[in-house]
Amino acid sequence: MELFRDLGGELLAVLTTLLTAAPYIIGYVLLILLTMIIWSFIKRMLTPKHDYSSLKTVTFGDESAVTSNSVASVVSIVLIFVLWGAFTGSKLLPGFMHAPGPFVGEGSFTYTITTPSGETDDATVSVLVHPATVETAAPEVEPGDGIAKNDSTAIGSYRSQLLRVDRNDEMGRGEETFITAVNDEPIAPGGEVQVSFGTVAMSDKGTLNIMPATGIQMEPIWLPAPEAVWTRLTEIATVGYRNSTLAEHLGYSLFRVIVGFILGALVGIPLGYAMGLSNWFRGWFDPIVEFMRPVPPLALIPLVIIWAGIGEVGKIILLFLAALWIMAIAARSGVSGVRISKVHAAYSLGASKWQIMRHVIIPNSLPEIFTGARVAMGVCWGTVVAAELVAAEKGAGMMIMVASKFQSTDIVLMGIILIGIIGFTIDMLMRWAERILVPWKGKG
Amino acid sequence: MSVLGPSGCGKTTLLNIVAGFLAPTAGNIVLNGKKVHGPGPERGMVFQQGALFEWMSVRENVGFGPSMKGMPKGEKSKIVDHLLDVVGLQDFKEKAVYELSGGMQQRVALARCLANDPDVILMDEPLGALDALTREKMQGLVLKLWKETGKTIILITHSVEEALLLGERLIVMAPRPGRIHTEYRLPFAEMGVGQDLREVKKHPKFGETREEILGMIWDMEEEIMGRQESA
Numbered sequence: 220m221e222l223f224r225d226l227g228g229e230l231l232a233v234l235t236t237l238l239t240a241a242p243y244i245i246g247y248v249l250l251i252l253l254t255m256i257i258w259s260f261i262k263r264m265l266t267p268k269h270d271y272s273s274l275k276t277v278t279f280g281d282e283s284a285v286t287s288n289s290v291a292s293v294v295s296i297v298l299i300f301v302l303w304g305a306f307t308g309s310k311l312l313p314g315f316m317h318a319p320g321p322f323v324g325e326g327s328f329t330y331t332i333t334t335p336s337g338e339t340d341d342a343t344v345s346v347l348v349h350p351a352t353v354e355t356a357a358p359e360v361e362p363g364d365g366i367a368k369n370d371s372t373a374i375g376s377y378r379s380q381l382l383r384v385d386r387n388d389e390m391g392r393g394e395e396t397f398i399t400a401v402n403d404e405p406i407a408p409g410g411e412v413q414v415s416f417g418t419v420a421m422s423d424k425g426t427l428n429i430m431p432a433t434g435i436q437m438e439p440i441w442l443p444a445p446e447a448v449w450t451r452l453t454e455i456a457t458v459g460y461r462n463s464t465l466a467e468h469l470g471y472s473l474f475r476v477i478v479g480f481i482l483g484a485l486v487g488i489p490l491g492y493a494m495g496l497s498n499w500f501r502g503w504f505d506p507i508v509e510f511m512r513p514v515p516p517l518a519l520i521p522l523v524i525i526w527a528g529i530g531e532v533g534k535i536i537l538l539f540l541a542a543l544w545i546m547a548i549a550a551r552s553g554v555s556g557v558r559i560s561k562v563h564a565a566y567s568l569g570a571s572k573w574q575i576m577r578h579v580i581i582p583n584s585l586p587e588i589f590t591g592a593r594v595a596m597g598v599c600w601g602t603v604v605a606a607e608l609v610a611a612e613k614g615a616g617m618m619i620m621v622a623s624k625f626q627s628t629d630i631v632l633m634g635i636i637l638i639g640i641i642g643f644t645i646d647m648l649m650r651w652a653e654r655i656l657v658p659w660k661g662k663g
Numbered sequence: 664m665s666v667l668g669p670s671g672c673g674k675t676t677l678l679n680i681v682a683g684f685l686a687p688t689a690g691n692i693v694l695n696g697k698k699v700h701g702p703g704p705e706r707g708m709v710f711q712q713g714a715l716f717e718w719m720s721v722r723e724n725v726g727f728g729p730s731m732k733g734m735p736k737g738e739k740s741k742i743v744d745h746l747l748d749v750v751g752l753q754d755f756k757e758k759a760v761y762e763l764s765g766g767m768q769q770r771v772a773l774a775r776c777l778a779n780d781p782d783v784i785l786m787d788e789p790l791g792a793l794d795a796l797t798r799e800k801m802q803g804l805v806l807k808l809w810k811e812t813g814k815t816i817i818l819i820t821h822s823v824e825e826a827l828l829l830g831e832r833l834i835v836m837a838p839r840p841g842r843i844h845t846e847y848r849l850p851f852a853e854m855g856v857g858q859d860l861r862e863v864k865k866h867p868k869f870g871e872t873r874e875e876i877l878g879m880i881w882d883m884e885e886e887i888m889g890r891q892e893s894a
Binding site: 558560561563564565566567568569570571574578579582583585657658659662 | 682683684701702703704706707708710711713714715716717718719727728731732759761775776779785
């Protein structure tokens with residue numbers, strides 16, 4: 220019961236988070252609709268459509284009338300970069316497109332102290348907010364007259380500072396003298412006052428907490444600007460990261476995937492053929508394959524590390540296992556999928572068993588095998604990155620995992636983008652090979 | 664020879680036994696004095712559709728039988744060219760079979776079967792999936808090939824007209840158990856060679872026989888239904 224209560228609490232937390240994100244999601248959807256309306260307007264102005272689909276009166280629900288609009292794709296990708304740039308204060312974007320950034324510069328506020336006898340005095344606090352990466356000293360100020368003395372401080376942007384401004388005053392807490400107002404607005408412990416550069420709050424003990432405005436941009440440690448990621452990319456491509464260049468990291472990952480996949484296919488395809496052609500082999504391997512197939516390859520990582528360590532052998536064994544079952548099942552269904560009339564036709568044309576294998580069964584199973592290979596390559600790529608996250612000395616996954624430990628968000632982002640691009644490229648290459656090598660796919 | 668009968672009477676089973684894909688529960692199939700065990704190239708078979716090898720071009724499909732026998736290339740391509748001429752597909756030689764229409768695909772299947780020079784050609788509703796017009800053209804082609812090659816053709820069909828037009832002998836089968844019900848000897852196939860098949864259909868005897876056979880099959884179907892209802 221306790222478990223259900225805990226899980227219920229977690230669910231509630233997730234839903235709350237989603238709810239806070241809802242306005243942004245709605246805003247994004249409205250943006251999509253807005254660009255759609257704008258584009259359909261522009262298109263009507265530019266090129267009236269004259270092809271067959273423009274004559275269709277029923278398009279809603281007609282699957283063939285829906286194609287991917289490449290303008291929408293371009294706008295969507297551009298928008299991602301624009302939003303990325305706007306919320307990181309990217310230099311690639313003109314300043315007016317930036318989301319409000321953190322306050323940087325000089326500001327000041329006054330505070331008022333009240334002595335037990337009811338006397339009051341004001342003093343000014345000069346605040347210098349500087350970029351967090353630049354060390355800056357607090358400005359020099361005259362102490363001024365009266366009981367309260369002027370103060371100054373320097374704060375890095377996105378940071379805040381608890382400052383005992385009354386420490387240098389002639390009468391302090393020891394004399395029952397307290398700060399009672401900021402910028403002439405009364406303040407009490409726990410309260411806060413808006414000032415020109417942000418907020419000044421008072422802690423429970425009566426200390427002022429100076430919080431310069433942070434704006435709604437992301438701090439580079441959460442999300443670096445696009446150009447920072449690009450700079451890091453060129454740097455790692457030439458200098459390297461953790462003793463290896465970018466090409467080495469990616470090359471190692473790809474090497475593991477390709478070797479693991481090829482080994483898996485070399486064993487898996489004959490295994491699938493055997494299972495598709497012989498009752499005995501089918502019976503023998505069915506329980507093994509059907510059990511191993513639903514086991515995610517990632518769940519095997521600990522066992523593989525125990526058995527083979529974190530070197531290349533372990534990774535390749537893991538990827539071999541990831542590809543093996545997929546390829547075996549693809550080859551099996553490719554063989555079982557051959558239409559009996561094709562086999563009969565080949566027999567009545569005088570083909571021997573071996574010739575039927577070579578000229579009918581194998582070519583007939585190739586489309587299925589290619590589909591399996593595409594799936595297997597995708598799974599292998601995902602698995603290798605995950606395996607490198609756990610333990611590796613080189614590789615794309617290792618690179619982003621180590622970078623995250625040092626809070627190098629730029630490297631993490633760069634790695635994720637590269638991993639995505641490579642995965643996409645692998646899929647495209649497999650599709651291309653499929654079109655070239657098995658053009659009869661789906662035409663039987 | 665055409666074989667006709669209501670659905671489920673065992674026409675295709677009969678053909679599969681002749682082809683050697685099935686063993687008969689009783690009796691033998693004897694061809695040229697030899698008992699048949701399993702499939703063989705002397706009995707070529709033309710299937711309804713989808714039995715072409717879509718990974719091969721038209722030329723490779725037609726040349727499949729000779730290739731399996733290990734025939735030299737020159738000889739093989741002579742046969743293939745000749746047969747493609749006969750079925751009128753010379754221009755489509757290098758095309759993939761899935762680029763052809765249904766009627767063209769069946770012409771490839773015919774040519775593929777003939778390339779092996781079989782003694783008997785078994786046809787399992789080869790024109791069943793074609794549209795009426797293409798079907799009529801193909802019937803003319805089958806007649807022409809029958810006459811030119813002088814081969815025995817066993818044709819299974821569910822169209823009474825097709826059976827009458829193409830069958831020198833016509834066998835009507837009856838179901839449960841599958842058996843030969845009636846055998847006809849017909850003149851229409853001879854008449855149809857090189858002729859307009861529509862003219863043949865106008866022959867008074869043609870209509871008469873068609874009605875007779877239709878009635879026969881109709882009665883069988885009724886009987887099956889009746890038996891099912893009483894059961």
